[in-house]
Amino acid sequence: MKNKLFLVFIVAMALLPILPTPEFWITLGNYIGLYSIVALGLVLLTGVGGLTSFGQAAFVGLGAYSSAVLSTQYGWSPWIGLAVGLLITAAAALAIGAITMRLSGHYLPLGTIAWALSLFFLFGNLEFLGKYDGINGIPPINLFGLVLDSGRKMYGLIWLVVLAAVLLLKNLLNSRPGRAIRALKGGGVMAEAMGVNTAWMKIVIFVIAALLACVSGWLYAHLQRAVNPTPFGLNAGIEYLFMAVVGGAGHVWGAILGSTLLTLLKDQLQSILPALLGSSGNYEIIVFGVLLVLLLQRAQEGLWPWLILLSRKWLPRVPAVLAPTAAAALPQRAKPAAGEVILEVNRARKEFGGLVAVNDMQFNVKAGEIMGLIGPNGAGKSTMFNLVTGVLPVTRGEIKFRSDGQLQRIDALASRQIVRCGIGRTFQHVRLLPSMSVLENVALGAHLRGQFGDVAGVAASFLRLNQKEEQALLFDARRQLERVGLGELMYEEAGSLALGQQRILEIARALCCDPSLLLLDEPAAGLRYQEKLALAELLRKLKAEGMSVLLVEHDMDFVMNLTDRLVVMEFGTKIAEGLPLEVQQHPAVLEAYLGGID
Structure with a gap:
């Protein structure tokens, strides 16, 4: 069922620029796509990993400014700008993450606010970045000879990146490293006892979320053809987090749902409220905040889980991960001689x-x-x-x-x-x-028995190069469940x-x-x-x-x-x-x- 919905979504989004769709709709679709890319990173970081960040907009700015400077001042290709932007963002995220991810409780979000503000003021005070006026005249992206010099032409590339990000993150989360990432939210003691290097895994997902934000910034710069610090401030970082939370921070599709709803809602409020209340104040911010509070009171986990619960009245539940009935046996350690x-x-x-x-x-x-x-x-x-x-x-x-x-x-x-x-x-x-299946909870115990290291394991999971390993781990989890008498419950949620x-x-x-x-x-x-x-x-x-x-x-x-x-x-x-x-x-x-x- 999920694959069918995914196919319908792809077809619907692909048809928008082909049909005689109003240009305004295309513009909204582009921004929804750009916001979704950032929100997908926050799903991984905040919803799944349990690490709150208000600073993702700063990484969007790194991607935008890197390509803007290289393409305008040095005449380099936007694709080189993307590569350099990803390198700069990865280095910055590693440095910031090594410090920030050590924090816990309310100190972590406060830390993300601090470095987000630092980068924002850095963008506005550096001479070669144009200070608060920014950089204009950014060239369009050239994709295999096609010059993407309009919003309608950029639309396809933006949503191709969104769908690629969705697939890569779903591949990651349904894997051995993905289970380790999900274990972060359950507390470090249990994850460490299963062999997960929690400190390093936090930095890994922080870097992944930053790289997704960087790609969104790169696309934004070449869509707008100009950049300035305003879209990369703390307010934008808060909005990105709201998008992930409203849609369902623990769910990949929730990022797109939240980005869509909040973008459309914000656009409608900016159109309706000035006509009713006058244009002397930003009334839409007040209404926006009240609606968010009401929404989160009714659906604390976001809208996507609520939609899933509604769909289960008519559609059967399909496990995200299935255990194979046969696979290569994992190596086992030799036991000491009896009596030693x-x-x-x-x-x-x-x-x-x-x-x-x-x-x-x-x-x-x-x-x-x-x-x-x-x-x-x-x-x-x-x-x-x-x-x-x-x-x-x-x-x-x-x-x-x-x-x-x-x-x-x-x-x-x-x-x-x-x-x-x-x-x-x-x-x-x-x-x-509790929200993971019994099978996945048990497979977490085999974390150290995988053949890939932490970084290689994440890379292999993105591209599904670890399927042989996954089959072996899941088969062993199934074997242990049958051994202890829980084989019939392997696809139930552990919390039930x-x-x-x-x-x-x-x-x-x-x-x-x-x-x-x-x-x-x-x-x-x-x-x-x-x-x-x-x-x-x-x-x-x-x-x-x-x-x-x-x-x-x-x-x-x-x-x-x-x-x-x-x-x-x-x-x-x-x-x-x-x-x-x-x-x-x-x-x-x-x-x-x-x-x-x-």
């Missing part, structure tokens, strides 16, 4: 100011065993997990893990490096991407699953990391009795395959019947260690936690 120490915690300590959360913990986990880490609420169990997986740094002590046949210190490594060594994990509070099923989903995602050691934080919480039995049977099968499991759990029946050994914590300190039966009878454990279990 795979994890060694040596006097690990974690202090938060004056609070000691983990107090000189010491224990080890052996290959092919299931070990439980238990204790009352607040004992420090989840903090211990976070120390092992690199979410938190140790204050002092050592944590070693067996990788490449020998124990190596991992306490100084980041989460994404630790998972590469062979440690997979789940979380105490479920962390998943019950809590217990979401916890099982997290286990499947961790298994996709191909771990030697699996850390499970309260995996049985929210499960019914039969589901707990199925989980216990799954963990025993994993143990038989050579997998080591370290789990935190409050269900004592589940723990006592499953684990080979137990470590008991209280107030961050180990108070007992041994076989389940021994721990049950330990006086300190009975007093602190188990309450006198016989």
